[in-house]
Amino acid sequence: MTEVSIPIEQLRQQQPRYQGISPGHRACLGCGQALAARLVTEASGPDIMIANATGCLEIFTTPWPESAWKVPWMHSLFENTGAIASGIEAALKAQGKSSKVIAMGGDGGTFDIGFQALSGMLERDHNILYICYDNEAYMNTGVQRSGSTPHAAMTNTSPPGKARMGKRHLKKDIISIIASHHIPYAATASVAYPSDIRKKVRRAMHIEGPTFLQIHAPCPLGWGHDGSQSIAIARLAVETGLFPVIELERGALANVMPIRNIQPVTAYLKAQQRFRHLFKKADQRVKEELAHLQALADHNIEVYGLQSDHTDKLDTRGAALVHRRGKHWA
Amino acid sequence: MPILTRGAFAQADTAKMYKTGSWRIQKPYHQHFSAPCHNACLAGEDAQAWLAYFSEGHIQKAWETLVSVNPLPGVSGRVCHHPCETACNRGQYDEALAIHHIERYLGEQAIQHGWNYPLLSQTRHVEKIAIIGAGPAGLSAAYHLKQRGYKVDIFDNLPVAGGLLQIALPPYRLPRNALQAEIERILALGIDFQAQKQLGRDFSLEELHPQYAAIFLAIGRQNSREWQVDGVIPHHLQNGLDMLKEWIALGKLDIPDRLAVIGGGNTAIDLARILRRAGAKEVHLITHQAHPDSSENDMMNAIPREIIQAEEEGVQLHTQRGIQRLLLRGEQVIGVEMTRMQTMQHADGRSERVSFRGTETVLHVDQVVPAIGQQLDLKALEHLSTTVEGMPVTVHGQTDQPHIFAGGDMCLRSSGTVSGAIGDGYRAAIAIHHTLQNTPLPHPTQTTTITVEQLNLHYYESSPRLHTATLTVEERCKNDASAEVETGFNDEQAKKEATRCLSCGNCMACDNCWTFCPDSAILKTQENASNSSHYVFDYDYCKGCGLCKTECPCGFIIMQDEA
Ligand SMILES: Cc1cc2nc3c(=O)[nH]c(=O)nc-3n(C[C@H](O)[C@H](O)[C@H](O)COP(=O)(O)OP(=O)(O)OC[C@H]3O[C@@H](n4cnc5c(N)ncnc54)[C@H](O)[C@@H]3O)c2cc1C
Ligand SMILES: Cc1ncc(C[n+]2csc(CCOP(=O)(O)OP(=O)(O)O)c2C)c(N)n1
Ligand code: SF4
Ligand code: SF4
Ligand code: SF4
Ligand code: SF4
Ligand SMILES: [Mg+2]
Numbered sequence: 001m002t003e004v005s006i007p008i009e010q011l012r013q014q015q016p017r018y019q020g021i022s023p024g025h026r027a028c029l030g031c032g033q034a035l036a037a038r039l040v041t042e043a044s045g046p047d048i049m050i051a052n053a054t055g056c057l058e059i060f061t062t063p064w065p066e067s068a069w070k071v072p073w074m075h076s077l078f079e080n081t082g083a084i085a086s087g088i089e090a091a092l093k094a095q096g097k098s099s100k101v102i103a104m105g106g107d108g109g110t111f112d113i114g115f116q117a118l119s120g121m122l123e124r125d126h127n128i129l130y131i132c133y134d135n136e137a138y139m140n141t142g143v144q145r146s147g148s149t150p151h152a153a154m155t156n157t158s159p160p161g162k163a164r165m166g167k168r169h170l171k172k173d174i175i176s177i178i179a180s181h182h183i184p185y186a187a188t189a190s191v192a193y194p195s196d197i198r199k200k201v202r203r204a205m206h207i208e209g210p211t212f213l214q215i216h217a218p219c220p221l222g223w224g225h226d227g228s229q230s231i232a233i234a235r236l237a238v239e240t241g242l243f244p245v246i247e248l249e250r251g252a253l254a255n256v257m258p259i260r261n262i263q264p265v266t267a268y269l270k271a272q273q274r275f276r277h278l279f280k281k282a283d284q285r286v287k288e289e290l291a292h293l294q295a296l297a298d299h300n301i302e303v304y305g306l307q308s309d310h311t312d313k314l315d316t317r318g319a320a321l322v323h324r325r326g327k328h329w330a
Numbered sequence: 331m332p333i334l335t336r337g338a339f340a341q342a343d344t345a346k347m348y349k350t351g352s353w354r355i356q357k358p359y360h361q362h363f364s365a366p367c368h369n370a371c372l373a374g375e376d377a378q379a380w381l382a383y384f385s386e387g388h389i390q391k392a393w394e395t396l397v398s399v400n401p402l403p404g405v406s407g408r409v410c411h412h413p414c415e416t417a418c419n420r421g422q423y424d425e426a427l428a429i430h431h432i433e434r435y436l437g438e439q440a441i442q443h444g445w446n447y448p449l450l451s452q453t454r455h456v457e458k459i460a461i462i463g464a465g466p467a468g469l470s471a472a473y474h475l476k477q478r479g480y481k482v483d484i485f486d487n488l489p490v491a492g493g494l495l496q497i498a499l500p501p502y503r504l505p506r507n508a509l510q511a512e513i514e515r516i517l518a519l520g521i522d523f524q525a526q527k528q529l530g531r532d533f534s535l536e537e538l539h540p541q542y543a544a545i546f547l548a549i550g551r552q553n554s555r556e557w558q559v560d561g562v563i564p565h566h567l568q569n570g571l572d573m574l575k576e577w578i579a580l581g582k583l584d585i586p587d588r589l590a591v592i593g594g595g596n597t598a599i600d601l602a603r604i605l606r607r608a609g610a611k612e613v614h615l616i617t618h619q620a621h622p623d624s625s626e627n628d629m630m631n632a633i634p635r636e637i638i639q640a641e642e643e644g645v646q647l648h649t650q651r652g653i654q655r656l657l658l659r660g661e662q663v664i665g666v667e668m669t670r671m672q673t674m675q676h677a678d679g680r681s682e683r684v685s686f687r688g689t690e691t692v693l694h695v696d697q698v699v700p701a702i703g704q705q706l707d708l709k710a711l712e713h714l715s716t717t718v719e720g721m722p723v724t725v726h727g728q729t730d731q732p733h734i735f736a737g738g739d740m741c742l743r744s745s746g747t748v749s750g751a752i753g754d755g756y757r758a759a760i761a762i763h764h765t766l767q768n769t770p771l772p773h774p775t776q777t778t779t780i781t782v783e784q785l786n787l788h789y790y791e792s793s794p795r796l797h798t799a800t801l802t803v804e805e806r807c808k809n810d811a812s813a814e815v816e817t818g819f820n821d822e823q824a825k826k827e828a829t830r831c832l833s834c835g836n837c838m839a840c841d842n843c844w845t846f847c848p849d850s851a852i853l854k855t856q857e858n859a860s861n862s863s864h865y866v867f868d869y870d871y872c873k874g875c876g877l878c879k880t881e882c883p884c885g886f887i888i889m890q891d892e893a
Contacts, residue, residue, distance in 0.1 A: 004855050004866050011853050011866070023850045023871035024345035029353070030875035035848040061345065068345035194845050220875075228876030228889075231846055235788070322789040322883050324386055324833075326841030 017042055025068035027060040030227020032191045032217030032234060033133045034060065037104065039194050040131055040215075043201035044102060046071055049092070051085040053105035053114055054078035056140040056219075057133060072099075081105045082117030082130065089126045100205055103130040107148035108138040110214075111172050122181040122210045129204045129211045132174070135219035143222040147172040150242070151296065152289050153274045155222070160277035165289045170296075178212045179248040186212040187247040192235035193319050195330035196245065196257065216243045224273020236268040239316050241297035244304045258308035260317035262301065265294045346871075350849060354874035354892055360863045361888040363780035363835030367429060370417035372749040373400040373470075374756050377414055377429050378836055384432060384828040393436045394448040400752050401447065401473040401516055402466060404437025404508040405495060406430070408816075410749045411633045419782040419834050425795035428819075428827050435824040441511045447519065450477040457543035457766050460485065462529050465493020466748050467548035467738025469516050470755025471762075475546075476519045478763050483542075484521060487528035491517065493550055494739075495748065497575050500600050501812040502607075503636070530710025539733065544762045546727070547711075547736040548755065551704030553718070557592060560655040567663075570601045570701025577604045581811075586696035588612040590666055592653065593701035594619035594630035595746075599637060601701050602645040607811035614646045614693060618671045618683055621649040628673035628681070631746070639815060643803055648693075652685045656698060665694040706740050720744060726771060727758030735762055780835035784885035789842065796827045837863040837886045843878035852878060 004011060020041025027034035037057055041048075050073040052058045058075055061068040076084035085103035092099055103121070105114055110132040121128060137155050138144040145158040150171045154160050158167040179186045184207050189197045197215060204211035218234050220227040237243035238257065242265060245257035269275040269290075278286050278293075301307055308315040321328060365378035375396060383392035396403050407430050418426035439445070459475050461468045464486040472482045490496055491513050495504060517523050527533065529549065538545055554569045570591060577583045589610050591602045594617030605613045620626030622634040630637060630649065641647060650671050657665035670689040675681050705718040714721065715730050720742030727735040737754025739746055744754070764771045798817045806815055819827065844852045844865060851872035852865050863886065879887040 005857065008853065008866065008868055008870070011855065012868070014856075015854060019850060021850075022343050022346050023868070024348045024350060025849070026345075026348075026350070027848060029873045030877050031848050035846065038848070038850065062340060063345065063348070065340050066344040066347060067340035067342055070343045226876070227873075228880045230848075230875075230877055231881050317788075317791070320789055321791050322838070322840035322842060324382075324829075324838045324840065326839060326844075329841055329845065 018045055020044065020046065020048070020071045021061060021068050022070060023068070024066070025061045026063055027056065028219075028221050028227065030220045030230045031056075031060075032219060032230045033057055033106075033135055035230075036133055036191045036197065036215045036217045037061075039191070039197045040102070040104075040201050040213075041071065043198035044100065044129075044205055047098075048072070048100050048102050049088055050074065051076050051081050051088060051101065051103045053081040053103075053109035054140070055106035055109050055133075055138075056135070057104060057106065059140055078109055079113040080117045081109060081114050082119070082121035085128050085130070086121045086124060086126045089128050093127075101126075101128045103128055105130075105132055106139070107132060107134045107136055108146040110134075111147035111174050118178075119181065122178065122183050122212070126210055127208050129201070129213065132212070132214045133217045134214050135217050135222060136171070137219070137222050139219050139222045148174065150293075152278065152293060154277060155274070165277060165285055166274070175212075175214055175246070175248065179251040181210070182251050183210045183212060185247070185249055188214045188216070188243070188245050190216040190234050190238050190243060190245055191218070192231050192238060193245070193257070195328070196314075196319060199330050200247070222274070224276070225271055229271060233268065233271050235316070235320070236263055236271065239263040240265045240268045241301040241306055242268060242293070244300045244306055246304055253304065256304050256306055257319065258312050258315040259301070259306050260308045260310070260315045262307065265297050266290065269293065349870045350873050351851075351868075351870045354869075354872060356874040356876060356889045357869065357892055358867055358872065358874065358876065358878055358887050358889055360837065360865070360867075360886055362862065363784070363885060364777040365834035365836070366417035366419055366779050366781075367414035367427075367834075369777065369779045370413040371753075372413065372745055372747060373406060373410075373752040375399050375414070375433075377427075377433075378831065378834060380436075381427075381429075381432065381828050381831040382833060382836065382838065384436070385825070385831060387825075389436070389439060390443075390445055393440050393445060396433065396436055397440075397447055398450060399756060400749075401470060402437075402512050402748075402752060403433045404441065404512050405466070405504065406749050406752065407432075407434025407437050408504050408508070409495075409499060411747060419780070419785065420830060420832055422782045423787055423790065423832070424792045427830050428795050428797075431796075431798065431819050432824050432828055435819045437508065437512065438818060441508065447473075447477070447515065451479055453479040455479045455481075455766070457481070458483065458541060459544050459546065459762060460538045460542040461546045461548065462486075463493065463548035463550060463738070463740075464488070464491035464523065465548055465550050465738055465751060466495060467550075467751035467755045468493070468546065469513065470752040471546045471548065471735075471737065471759045472521050472755075473516045473519065474756050474759030475762060476521055478759065480763075482521045483524060485524045485527040485529065485533070487526060487531070489525045491523055491525075493548075497578060498571060498597070498600075500574070500578065500604055502603075502806065502815050505812075505814050534710065535713065535734065543766055544733045544735065546755070546758055546762065547721075547729075547734065547740065548738040548751070549707070550739040551720075552707040553705045554700075555703045555705050557700035557702055559653055564656060564698075566661065567698055567700060570699045571597050571704065573699060574601050574604060574701075577608060583608040585610055588614075588695040589697045589699060590614040590616055590693060590695040591699050591701055592616050593703070594632060594649070595701070595703060596632045596636065597703075598701040599632040599640050599645075601699065603636075603640050603643055604811075606643050606645060607807050612646070612695070613644070614648060614695060615640070616648045616651050616653060616666070616668060616693075618650060618652050618673070620673075621647065624649075626650070626673070627675065639800070643807055652683070654685075654690060657692065657694075663696065663698050665692055666698060667692055704739070716742075725757060726761035727754055728761060732765065780885050785832060785834060786881060786883045786885075789840070789881075789883035790832060793830055795830070796823050798823070833884045835885055837865070838884055839864045840883060842881045842883060843887060846877055846881050847872075848875065848877065849873055
């Protein structure tokens with residue numbers, strides 16, 4: 001049994017890193033989004049204001065009448081975070097205040113219903129960092145497909161059956177659409193790489209103007225995996241090429257996280273119940289779907305040049321390495 | 331709690347009032363597992379522990395941790411067969427850590443900087459302990475008893491302490507300045523070394539008993555095992571260990587051109603190597619055991635590295651060969667007749683050496699030297715139950731007499747190694763201490779060793795083991811025959827190699843758990859928590875997701891069902 005000589009609440013006050021979210025939130029066990037949001041606040045620091053779309057993050061951090069947030073935070077509707085954040089930013093500007101506004105939404109709130117408000121926010125050049133927690137479905141309402149749900153994944157509205165093998169359509173290439181707004185900085189990141197998230201948030205915080213960060217965040221409930229595997233699965237998404245970790249400046253590709261040991265997509269898919277229909281029996285349809293998913297990953301690796309040539313120390317392997325006394329964390 | 335109306339606002343940071351720990355069905359714990367290097371070390375060293383200090387740059391603290399168990403790291407770092415490295419988990423990832431090289435480096439640093447042994451206990455006891463034999467077993471026991479506050483006298487029939495290390499291990503792999511420095515540091519703790527006092531000649535066990543509360547016997551094996559060929563013992567042959575001792579004492583040997591050494595252990599190999607250094611043109615080593623490169627069970631006992639170096643130096647190995655008879659011209663040996671042999675396993679587990687008819691060959695040599703092992707000299711041990719094959723003792727060296735303990739080569743269970751002897755001395759010292767203080771001996775608990783599967787290897791970079799230079803064969807045999815063959819690590823190499831340690835089963839304070847917990851339920855402490863980790867679980871909020879366990883590289887976190 002672990003014991004320390006000071007009260008645990010006091011110890012919590014002495015932690016060497018700022019966190020904008022406290023425990024007590026009601027996220028599921030091993031929630032990738034809860035972790036991602038906390039990592040964002042670790043890098044942003046306390047001088048921020050958040051507009052948060054309806055969705056898991058909003059729900060699990062603010063069970064009435066409590067809040068897990070330590071920073072000013074406002075709940076928007078599901079569809080209008082971009083607009084709410086724009087308003088906050090304009091108001092702050094009018095008051096001559098410099099707090100950074102951060103908009104947060106799920107993939108549903110970003111790729112689908114909130115997209116118009118987001119696009120307007122980018123187009124109007126607001127000084128806002130927009131963060132999309134991408135768990136690839138509408139989780140908060142019980143796992144419905146979104147524009148972000150990957151091809152062939154099972155959700156309650158894309159069930160596998162005789163007619164089709166899970167979601168018929170492809171995952172929307174949101175980062176390209178965002179980048180086409182010609183904004184200064186747009187990037188993707190994964191909860192498997194906390195230092196990378198924090199670096200990207202810091203970078204975006206320093207940019208005057210609209211910036212966008214899409215964070216891949218496994219959802220144990222919706223993806224059908226044990227909460228203990230969230231990081232391992234997030235890492236596999238990156239290492240297969242299915243989720244490219246990239247940075248775009250003014251729409252142009254500026255940087256990628258190269259993959260040291262490229263993994264087959266089956267390693268990633270097998271670990272999740274939402275793809276279990278692809279492993280039940282190896283008929284022709286299944287073979288084709290698996291080959292299709294592998295082709296999508298290969299395509300990403302090719303277009304973004306993700307294969308590591310071992311020159312970048314912070315490739316998928318290097319970025320994960322540990323050191324005594326945590327000397328490696330950014 | 332503030333009263334809030336609908337549509338108003340929530341106070342910041344109030345979700346903490348709700349304790350999500352109540353959701354938990356599995357609970358994470360910190361669990362220190364023994365690293366394989368620790369369990370494999372015959373001296374009892376916990377390499378993981380001292381490597382941790384080392385890789386954090388606390389070199390002296392690393393040495394102090396090491397010598398709190400093994401007071402002779404400069405010796406063991408050079409001559410131990412390092413089973414720790416055979417067991418090292420890193421071996422299943424890329425290459426095992428060069429533990430012995432770092433151990434040796436620490437031994438060197440301590441000598442260079444004149445470090446003193448850490449004070450392990452403040453207590454002083456009135457009891458006096460007698461130790462017979464100043465080999466590694468006796469020295470280790472003396473050190474540990476002195477460190478526990480006893481008065482210790484060592485008796486040895488030789489004029490110098492060190493046992494076989496001093497008189498039989500060739501200086502080309504155990505330089506005498508390193509040996510001497512470590513022996514002197516032990517004796518300087520205030521141990522009385524009584525030289526040239528032989529048990530059985532100058533005193534008996536019975537005479538010692540009234541003065542000394544306990545006796546630790548560590549007299550090694552003084553009699554050479556007799557070699558039989560064709561049913562007779564050729565008494566006129568000079569024995570291998572004696573020749574080795576002579577060369578070490580005098581630096582030269584009177585030998586013919588061609589010799590055959592019989593045996594597959596360290597003595598045989600060392601003898602063969604010094605024969606080459608002493609100028610022999612042909613040195614053959616004949617053993618019924620198999621070459622370490624083969625996949626046979628019955629492998630040569632000598633350390634593989636030494637066998638390879640012997641071959642480099644021109645020693646010709648005849649493995650899995652037996653000698654049928656000596657070829658004589660009058661009294662003079664002119665050769666041997668060899669046959670092929672193999673050790674065969676029977677279904678019931680017995681093994682038997684079989685020689686194959688029709689494979690006889692003749693080897694012409696001028697001298698045959700048996701070096702097939704040593705036996706216990708029973709003189710002066712009459713009152714203890716033992717045979718020439720070794721004295722039966724417990725793990726803690728207890729004999730059939732309560733105040734007499736024994737360890738090292740003389741025991742039946744001995745591994746015949748330096749590290750085994752050091753460990754025997756350590757364990758016997760603990761047993762003597764508990765016996766005298768009338769406290770129960772700690773159970774030799776079988777600690778669970780952490781396997782490589784329990785680690786998360788994703789977090790470690792693959793990196794090759796560092797190697798050091800060895801002298802060329804010319805440098806070894808032609809120039810200074812005593813020059814140390816293997817070079818040690820320099821500062822940079824030692825540091826680099828130490829950081830390759832995976833920290834199996836113990837927290838390396840990497841912050842992974844602290845960073846990944848989605849519920850901020852792991853807190854970092856500046857001071858150590860009671861379990862030696864730097865982190866504590868806040869069970870008020872931990873939901874028991876198990877993420878921290880999965881992502882701990884060292885296997886230091888386990889999950890257990892909630893009671
Ligand atoms: C050539 C050679 C090479 C070896 N190489 C290695 C190696 O590379 N690695 C390894 O791990 N092991 C090696 N060994 C084995 C190792 O040396 C022994 O296992 C180890 O020294 C045993 O230690 P000990 O303290 O039990 O006995 P010893 O080292 O034999 O010491 C016994 C001491 O007791 C003294 N003594 C004996 N009888 C009496 C008496 N009646 N009264 C008083 N004093 C007495 C002796 O003088 C001696 O000092 C080698 C052995 C030999 C011979
Ligand atoms: C206009 C509107 N339609 C539907 C809903 C119901 N609703 C609340 S959250 C949510 C899904 C959220 O999905 P996403 O944005 O991906 O966030 P997640 O919960 O997955 O984190 C839906 C459909 C709503 N609140 N408002
Ligand atoms: S449903 Fe998924 S995203 Fe929502 S709290 Fe649970 S794990 Fe997190
Ligand atoms: S990696 Fe380190 S702790 Fe693990 S067995 Fe090897 S030396 Fe010991
Ligand atoms: S990661 Fe956090 S919540 Fe999950 S088991 Fe570990 S301490 Fe508990
Ligand atoms: S994850 Fe790192 S810091 Fe946490 S217990 Fe394991 S080794 Fe220690
Ligand atoms: Mg979602």
